[in-house]
Amino acid sequence: MKKYLFYILACGLFSSCSKELEEHPKSIAAEVFYNTPAEVEAGLNAIYIPIRGTGAFGALYQCQLEIYTEYMYGRGSHAPLNDYKGLDNTNITRVGGMWTLFYQSIRNANIVISRTPDGTQLTGEQKAKYIAEARCLRALWYFHLVRNWGGVPLRTETNIDSINLRRAGQQEVYDFIVSDLKYAEENLEDVPRLQGTPSKWVAKTILTDVYMNLHQYGLAKTKAAEVISSGKFSLVEVAAADDFDKIYGPEVVETPEEILYLKYSRTPSGQGFELPRYAHYPGAGYFPPGGYYTFYSDSEENLFVKQWDKNDLRYQFNWYSQTFGLGPTTILNKKFSDRTTTTGAGNDFPLYRYADVLLFYAECVAQDAAPDADAMEKLNMVHRRAYGKPSTVADPAIDFKLSDYSTKQAFIDLVVRERAYEDCLEGKHWFDLKRLGIAQEVIQDMLGITMQEKQLLWPIPTDEYNYNKAIDPNTDQNPGY
Structure with a gap:
């Protein structure tokens, strides 16, 4: 059974003083906290707590992002997302809660960054690495x-x-994000403080993603190459579909593919991953405490899923048939399953995996100049694994051939598709579609729906502009809201 001391430590240390930390963060920190390594590390641990909850990465954030993709549909209160007309009041409230949780984690990071330099029992090296972790997050x-x-x-x-x-x-x-990440890259250690906390390689990986979103693909390629050439990560090999549980399963503690995961555990209470509860059908056997089957797909009606090669072990691992009144070809996603839990799920959530970095690199090579043999090899490593083949051994029967995807656009389209297969239910594909400016085109082609422009951004929450008078709800709100 997995247990993560740093979450227990954070909860334990903050349980008796959480009210004071919320109401008087500066006075409490200055008087009794952020002087010793244990105190600063407790403050660091608090950065993870808000975004791990059900309202953010614990479940609802991925639900929202996945339902936007061309391969998933939403049920119940998430059904309006299928229209691609922006958010109704329920979903506006839901994403407003996510905004709050992100800022709560940012507030906790700011407290560490602000107070650590004055720590009376900290060395300069300790201060730098603690601040680097907070700035990375x-x-x-x-x-x-x-x-x-x-x-x-x-x-x-x-x-x-x-x-x-x-x-x-x-x-x-x-610009602010890049500044924080550069500091983190320079000052984080080679090995993370604890499992689930960032190392310098995490900072480089996030920088890769950030540079890609800025369309600075040369810089992104360089950072991805640094992570790859470090030799610190490798793909987890699989021979059958169920072997992917060696990456995603509830008993997994750490793998060589892990770059940054949010850590969850069945015990103690409140430490479980809740996304499986939203994914599964009650009685299906993949999450015994029950399920909401909030999102689903269709193996025949959904064009993206229909075109997915059924020999791909990722397809077999991801989907299972489940009817509940929407037709015989309805399928649910089982990537995150815990078949023995009686509480929350023990699965960890992958923010970044080595497979992501390999695919980042492959795309960046093409975006920066043109696809080459090295970029295709990185893509094929992930593709071979998907068919149960050794990832580092060329396989003519499985490998994509550069001659078939020699143009920049053909190669990029291939990478994006492969990344969608690889990262299904990890909340990443929607960001790829937006970054590449193809979200509206893809939804039209795959689903036959004209996406409204307002779908591309969420509205600034009412609570923000009600209290923050520097934001005008008429002139500062996102288009369409």
Whole structure:
């Protein structure tokens, strides 16, 4: 049974002083906290807590992002997402809650960044690495904010008490993110502080993703190459579909493919991963406590799924047939399953895997110049694994051939498709479609739906502009809301 001490430690240390930390973060930190390594590490652990919950990466964030893709549909209160006309009131409230959780984690990071330099029992090296971890995570959460909302208020360690903050421009937010990540890259250690915390390689991986979103593909290629050439990561080999549980299963503690995962555990109470509850049908056997089957697909009616090669072990691992009144070809996703739990699921959630970096690199080579043999090899490593073949051994029967995808666009389209297969239910494909500017085209081609422009960004929450008077709901709101 997996247990992660740093979450228990964070909860334990903060349970008796959470009220004071929320109401008087500066006075409490200055008087009794952020002086010793244990105190600062407890503060670091608190950065992870808000975004791990059900309202964010614990379940609902992935639901929202996955239902937007061309291969998934939403049920119940998520059904309006299928129309691609923007958010109804229920979903506006839901994503507003995500905004709050991201900023709660950013606030906790800002406290660490602000107070650690004054720590009386910390060395300079300790201060630098602790601040680097907080800045790496702050950058990551701002990266998610800017991709979903565009420009957002930049809450930092220097304006920690300010309520009224203007909406920063999108480029300004990205510049801030890059600055944080460069500091993290320089000051984080080679090995993470604990499982599920960032190392310098995590900072390089996030920088790769950020540079790709800025269309700075040469810089992104360089960072991805540094992670690959480090030799610290490798793909987990599989021979059958069920072997993918060696990556995603509830008993997995750590793998050589793991770059940054959010860690979950069945025990203690409240530490479980809740996405399986939203994914599965009650009684299907993949999550015994029950399920909401919030999202689903169709093996025949959905063109993307229908075209997916059924010999691909990822298809077999991801989908199972389940009828509940929507037709005999209805399927649900089983990537994250815990068949023995009686509480929450023990699966960890992969923010970044080595497979992502290989596919990042392959695309960046093509985007920066033209596809080459090295880029195709990185793509084929992931593709071979998908068919149960050794990832590093050429296989003419399985491998894509560069001559068949020699043009830039053909190769990029291939990478994007392969990444969609690889990262199904990991909340990543929608961001690829937006980054490449093809979301509306893909939804039209695959689903026959004309996506409204407002679908591409979420609205600034009412709670934000009700209290933040530097944001005007009439002029600062995203289009269509």
